[in-house]
Amino acid sequence: MSKTITIDGKTIPFEEGQTIMDAAMAAGVYIPHLCHQPEFTPHGSCKLCTVKVNGRNCSACTYPAMEGQDVLNETEELIDDRKKITQMLFVEGNHFCPSCEKTGNCQLQAVAYHLNMLDNHFPLFYPDREVDASHAEVMIDHNRCIFCTLCVRASQQKDSKDVFAISGRGIHKHLIVNAESGLLKDTDIDATDQAAHICPTGAILIKRTGYQVPIGERIYDHKQIDQVSLSTEHPKHGE
Amino acid sequence: MRQFIQGIAENNHYQATRLLQMLRQIQSRYHYIPEAAIEQLAGLLNIPRTQIISVVEFYSFFHLSPRGQYELLISDSITDHMLGKKNLLGYLADKLAVAVGQVREDGVVSLDNTSCTGMCDQGPAGLVNGYALTRLDRSKIDKIAELINQQKPLEEWPSELFQVDDNILKSGLLLDQQFEQGAALKSALKRGVKETLAEIDKSGLRGRGGAGFKTAMKWQFCSEEQQTERYVVCNADEGEPGTFKDRVLLNSYADQVFEGMTVCAAIIGAKQGFLYLRGEYLHLYDKLQDILEQRRRNGVLGNNIQDAGVDFDIEICLGAGAYICGEESALIESLEGKAGIPRNRPPYPVTQGYLGKPTVVNNVETFLAAAGIAVNGGDWFANIGTEKSKGTKILSISGDCTRPGIYEYPFGVTVQTILNDCGADDVLGVQIGGPSGTFISNQEFDRKLAFEDLATGGSFIIFNASRNILDMVHNFTHFFAHESCGFCTPCRVGTSLLQKQVDKIVEGHGSAGDVVALEELCQLVKNYSHCGLGQTAANPILTTLQRYPDLYQSRLKEISYEPGFDLDGALETARRMANRDDAGAHLAQTQMESEHE
Ligand SMILES: Cc1cc2nc3c(=O)[nH]c(=O)nc-3n(C[C@H](O)[C@H](O)[C@H](O)COP(=O)(O)O)c2cc1C
Ligand code: SF4
Ligand code: FES
Numbered sequence: 029m030s031k032t033i034t035i036d037g038k039t040i041p042f043e044e045g046q047t048i049m050d051a052a053m054a055a056g057v058y059i060p061h062l063c064h065q066p067e068f069t070p071h072g073s074c075k076l077c078t079v080k081v082n083g084r085n086c087s088a089c090t091y092p093a094m095e096g097q098d099v100l101n102e103t104e105e106l107i108d109d110r111k112k113i114t115q116m117l118f119v120e121g122n123h124f125c126p127s128c129e130k131t132g133n134c135q136l137q138a139v140a141y142h143l144n145m146l147d148n149h150f151p152l153f154y155p156d157r158e159v160d161a162s163h164a165e166v167m168i169d170h171n172r173c174i175f176c177t178l179c180v181r182a183s184q185q186k187d188s189k190d191v192f193a194i195s196g197r198g199i200h201k202h203l204i205v206n207a208e209s210g211l212l213k214d215t216d217i218d219a220t221d222q223a224a225h226i227c228p229t230g231a232i233l234i235k236r237t238g239y240q241v242p243i244g245e246r247i248y249d250h251k252q253i254d255q256v257s258l259s260t261e262h263p264k265h266g267e
Numbered sequence: 268m269r270q271f272i273q274g275i276a277e278n279n280h281y282q283a284t285r286l287l288q289m290l291r292q293i294q295s296r297y298h299y300i301p302e303a304a305i306e307q308l309a310g311l312l313n314i315p316r317t318q319i320i321s322v323v324e325f326y327s328f329f330h331l332s333p334r335g336q337y338e339l340l341i342s343d344s345i346t347d348h349m350l351g352k353k354n355l356l357g358y359l360a361d362k363l364a365v366a367v368g369q370v371r372e373d374g375v376v377s378l379d380n381t382s383c384t385g386m387c388d389q390g391p392a393g394l395v396n397g398y399a400l401t402r403l404d405r406s407k408i409d410k411i412a413e414l415i416n417q418q419k420p421l422e423e424w425p426s427e428l429f430q431v432d433d434n435i436l437k438s439g440l441l442l443d444q445q446f447e448q449g450a451a452l453k454s455a456l457k458r459g460v461k462e463t464l465a466e467i468d469k470s471g472l473r474g475r476g477g478a479g480f481k482t483a484m485k486w487q488f489c490s491e492e493q494q495t496e497r498y499v500v501c502n503a504d505e506g507e508p509g510t511f512k513d514r515v516l517l518n519s520y521a522d523q524v525f526e527g528m529t530v531c532a533a534i535i536g537a538k539q540g541f542l543y544l545r546g547e548y549l550h551l552y553d554k555l556q557d558i559l560e561q562r563r564r565n566g567v568l569g570n571n572i573q574d575a576g577v578d579f580d581i582e583i584c585l586g587a588g589a590y591i592c593g594e595e596s597a598l599i600e601s602l603e604g605k606a607g608i609p610r611n612r613p614p615y616p617v618t619q620g621y622l623g624k625p626t627v628v629n630n631v632e633t634f635l636a637a638a639g640i641a642v643n644g645g646d647w648f649a650n651i652g653t654e655k656s657k658g659t660k661i662l663s664i665s666g667d668c669t670r671p672g673i674y675e676y677p678f679g680v681t682v683q684t685i686l687n688d689c690g691a692d693d694v695l696g697v698q699i700g701g702p703s704g705t706f707i708s709n710q711e712f713d714r715k716l717a718f719e720d721l722a723t724g725g726s727f728i729i730f731n732a733s734r735n736i737l738d739m740v741h742n743f744t745h746f747f748a749h750e751s752c753g754f755c756t757p758c759r760v761g762t763s764l765l766q767k768q769v770d771k772i773v774e775g776h777g778s779a780g781d782v783v784a785l786e787e788l789c790q791l792v793k794n795y796s797h798c799g800l801g802q803t804a805a806n807p808i809l810t811t812l813q814r815y816p817d818l819y820q821s822r823l824k825e826i827s828y829e830p831g832f833d834l835d836g837a838l839e840t841a842r843r844m845a846n847r848d849d850a851g852a853h854l855a856q857t858q859m860e861s862e863h864e
Contacts, residue, residue: 070611072611072755072797073754073755073756073797074755074756075755075756075757075795075796075797076756078795085794085795087611087797090611092613109791109794109795112791113756113757113791113795116756116757116760116761116764117756117760119760119764120759120760120763150760150764150788151764151767153763174756175753175759190315190317192317193315193317193318193320193321194321195317195320195321195324195325196321196324196325196753197324197325197326197589197606197751197752197753198748198749198750198751198752198753198759198762198763199748199751199753199759199760199762199763200324200753201753201759204317204320204321205317206315206316206317208302208306208316
């Protein structure tokens, strides 16, 4: 007999060592997430994947599945609070979807759609952030960074490099690159690196490819993020 | 500089775990961390430069651009404000001709605010190049300004500027002990380590850092771990505003604290310990090193302690200005030479702590009590206190009272008893457990200090009837926004939003609905944050909102809508560009304001 947990009343099997997120995904249950990708060490920072485990809030992407856990995922309260956490990410940076070339392919935007986010709710911060267009093929628009560290992890864990890091404290957090000049062009990044493609928002972009797929034909123009996430991030649900 | 950096790296055996300690030396020498130093250090330690930059940018005491040769920081604790800090800071800025947050043009001095420095019983306080300044007043500031303008080395400054008093005003079980070096170890080894652990269990000792986890259980878990390389860490980060008892314990009872750590090491089988000392307590560093050296000479530290085959040594690591490093897993990250970002749990430090090895982290006072229990047995401690909270608690008392200082009470003491003892009259309320704790009003002074009622790490700040509670809320809320590590969304963004929302209400720009919005935001930050900092950051608002709802409502404007940002302020750039400052170039914030004009 394999071990099980329940998510919203549904019994779900898991294997020792799996997180609640792993078990949920394997069973075709979507839990919203932004800083998590199954191929990388979980980070647990965005808090979008918060679920209630036996009455206590836990991050599904880092919390181990344990026999008998009663997990709540799609409650009104959790959905509403996840929406507010997403709104926090929006107001903290400068996210103007209509003028962003990532629109339609952006996970932050797609999660916001999924959670039925209709406004910013909180006052905008309008931070002063820069664009690093120094590299021939890859650019960073710091206005859109949500500090998920996926690029940091991808560079270390897949590309065997160390191009990115998060620096600063509190609201002054920011992405830095590994070059004496502080510019992307002086790092050893290649446009083929996973780190250059992993960004869930439009903060790291490959130059001159933004409009190859026209608006209206992009990933989330026709599909919800739960569907996309389950089919692309978990092999069993892929075609 | 190359030689200096090379020397530092060599002295630290090229260990990246020692990064903070190395950066402290560089900052102290150059008053910033030069780019060239980062490049060289990255090469010597074989770590990416980004790792060094992220550490520099995380800790308040490190800087990428030059500070003054005299780095002056003035404590921003609410107690310093109550003692007239704001006025004093203005006076200091005038005297030195330097703006707050700036470096003077000649590079001699820089001035800024800093979070509570742990001198609330002898404020207004500050730091100069890391060394504590106490009881600042105008005449001391005149003196300091003169010394700085003459560029007198710190060693030549009068010692009265740096005088730090213990102010122990009421002692009890722990502070009354006549401790003899080695006595706790001797009893523990004679009794047997298992039996000593049983005594600690029997004593009912719970952690004194705030969370109150049973100490014997923590030690037991750690001793049962598979991995045999284990560590003991004493948490002397003491960053909670209003707490300063660990400073006094380390000044006058350090021998006993170190012995408590050594007893723990003997029980769990650790060979290495660390004292994580907050950077603000730099003035204690040399003295503590001397005590460790003396313990080594006397055979109660080092190899083969008391000829019983126990090997254990203690290293002191200084912090660099980050409240979050008091959180045990952030502290461990910091000990490893990294930014203090709390880890995901599980695993807990007892299974995977320092360098991934089983680690016990305890508060200074916990180790002090453990040493006492090792000598006197569990009953000695358990006979005092309440059913669920055994023993005594050492309190740091500050704010509006005639006798601020250190007080030791059996658990279960009422707030009123304490107020009587420390000379507090006309009291409006007390902040118990620091900003992350609870504000209680004068209707609740029969409540008890104990884990089952008012749990506390020891901070006890008194406010009299002349104080405005919203000033306190404002100060605490800014503190949390400043200290949030920034790892998780709800705290990183949420504490900044709380700060904006509190400012808006306190400054009188709030309108109907703003208090409701504030409370909603509080719940979000509390319920979704990753660690204790975020989970408690809204407490100052929540605990006062619950007790004084009218106070908040009375600050609101009688209009239904107020823009979320400063309309007139937003036009500033445009005004400058157009070279205009006439009435037509200004906007009123609300309809009402414009009607008044
Ligand atoms: C933001 C934050 C700050 C903390 N600061 C301290 C501190 O300065 N000293 C301390 O002993 N514990 C502090 N703690 C609690 C520690 O995480 C930990 O529980 C404690 O050191 C364990 O020791 P104890 O069991 O002896 O209390 C803090 C916790 C949080 C969440
Ligand atoms: S709650 Fe705050 S301090 Fe704790 S991890 Fe999150 S951002 Fe950092
Ligand atoms: S997906 Fe779990 S915290 Fe971000």
